[in-house]
Amino acid sequence: MTDARVPILMYHSVATDPNDATRALSVSPEAFAGQMAVLADQGLTPVTTAELAACWRTGRPLPPRPVLVTFDDGYEGVHRHALPVLAKHGFPATLFVSTGWLRGPYDTGGGLDTMLDWDQVRDLAGAGVEIGGHSHSHPQLDQLDDRRLRSELILCKEIVSDQLGHAPASFAYPYGYSSRRVREAVRETGYAQALAVGNGLARRAQGPYALRRVTVRRSTDTAEFERLVQGRAIGRTFARDRALTKGYAVVRRARQARRLVTPAGN
Numbered sequence: 001m002t003d004a005r006v007p008i009l010m011y012h013s014v015a016t017d018p019n020d021a022t023r024a025l026s027v028s029p030e031a032f033a034g035q036m037a038v039l040a041d042q043g044l045t046p047v048t049t050a051e052l053a054a055c056w057r058t059g060r061p062l063p064p065r066p067v068l069v070t071f072d073d074g075y076e077g078v079h080r081h082a083l084p085v086l087a088k089h090g091f092p093a094t095l096f097v098s099t100g101w102l103r104g105p106y107d108t109g110g111g112l113d114t115m116l117d118w119d120q121v122r123d124l125a126g127a128g129v130e131i132g133g134h135s136h137s138h139p140q141l142d143q144l145d146d147r148r149l150r151s152e153l154i155l156c157k158e159i160v161s162d163q164l165g166h167a168p169a170s171f172a173y174p175y176g177y178s179s180r181r182v183r184e185a186v187r188e189t190g191y192a193q194a195l196a197v198g199n200g201l202a203r204r205a206q207g208p209y210a211l212r213r214v215t216v217r218r219s220t221d222t223a224e225f226e227r228l229v230q231g232r233a234i235g236r237t238f239a240r241d242r243a244l245t246k247g248y249a250v251v252r253r254a255r256q257a258r259r260l261v262t263p264a265g266n
Contacts, residue, residue, distance in 0.1 A: 005201035006052060007229050008068040010213040013113060014077035018218075021112040022075070025217050029081040035216070035225050036085050039067060044229060046091040048130040049170040053193035053211075056204040067229055068202075069093040070195065070213065072134055072172055074102050075113055079120040083127060095124055096134035096172035096195075099159040106159055108137055118163050125164055132170035133157055133191065142179040149182065153189040170194065176213075183209040199238035201231050214238070 013026035027035070039046065045063040047055075049070065055062045069086070071078050074097040086093055101111035104118045116124075125131050133156040135141065141149055153171075161167045169192045173182065176197030186194050186209060198212035206212060214228050215238070224237060 003204065004062055004066065005203055005231055006062070006066050006068065007231060008049075008052075008070060008195060008202045008211065008213040009228070010195075010197060010215050011069070011071045011078075011082075012073055013075040014071075014081040015075065015113070016081075019113050023218060025215070026077075027216060027218055027220070029077070029085075031218075031220075032082055033085045034222060036069075036089055036091060038222065038226055039069075039091070039229065040089050042226075042229065046093065048092045049094040049132060049193060049195060049211075050130055051092075052202070053170070053208050057192075057208065068213075070172065071095045072174075073098050073112070073138065074116045074121070074134070076116050076120070077114075079116055079124060083124060083129070086129070087127060092128045092130065094130040094132055094170060095121070096132040096170070097121060097156075097160065098134045098136065098138040098174070099156045100136040101138060106136075110137055122164065130170060131160060131164060131168055132172060133160060133168045134172050135174050138174045140175055140177055141173060141182045141185075142177050146181075146185075149185050150189070153185055153191075157189060157191070173197075178210065200234060 011027060013022040014029055014032050015026050016029060018026040044065045044067040046069050047063065047066050049068060052066065052068060069091060078095060099106050100108035102115050102118060121131060135152045136155040137152065139152060141152065157167055167190065171186050171191040171194040173194060173196055178196055193208040195211050195213055197215065199214050200212040202211040214234060228234065
């Protein structure tokens with residue numbers, strides 16, 4: 001199954017009453033439980049990001065009908081609401097943490113809602129959730145200079161290593177944005193694989209540092225979720241997102257070009 005197309009589900013907050021900043025990219029606890037039941041009922045096999053990448057790297061076969069359940073940022077509801085559901089089904093998952101957003105000694109105050117603390121992150125890791133990196137302060141990495149880019153990547157990796165006792169193997173780009181320079185920096189920092197967004201199915205041909213995910217949000221109903229995990233009508237579902245992404249890419253390249261030609265201090 002090295003040529004398989006694998007749905008990688010991207011979640012953020014799981015919350016009954018999310019705030020305005022996280023509402024659109026949140027799901028209710030009831031919706032999350034229903035979606036995990038869909039995976040079980042349809043016979044899909046959740047794997048971690050590291051497991052998927054290792055299979056594609058080595059040619060080792062994937063399990064039948066693989067799917068990935070991933071969470072970005074580090075919202076407290078992943079522990080409160082998602083973990084019991086994952087445990088009920090025996091599902092692994094991957095959580096990508098922005099270390100400066102989590103409650104505790106490294107908190108920069110940037111978290112958008114109630115965030116996990118490090119004891120909860122350790123609980124998740126002990127329950128079979130892979131903990132990956134998501135930068136330290138959640139910036140747009142492709143807009144940073146080389147020094148700040150490497151600082152974000154290294155600090156995140158060092159904090160996770162210190163708190164969990166092992167280095168994170170996987171990374172997810174904040175906002176889903178990357179560039180060749182960012183991907184090279186992620187690889188050089190020691191991450192073995194990284195996830196983008198792209199709203200498409202993941203394939204081995206995308207390479208280990210640009211694997212695509214599909215967004216699950218509050219507006220995702222059961223029928224749409226079933227289409228996502230079956231790989232049906234994804235282009236139509238995310239047509240507007242892709243058009244916006246292309247527009248943003250043009251703007252971002254222009255901004256980056258201006259910074260490169262602007263003299264220091266201006």
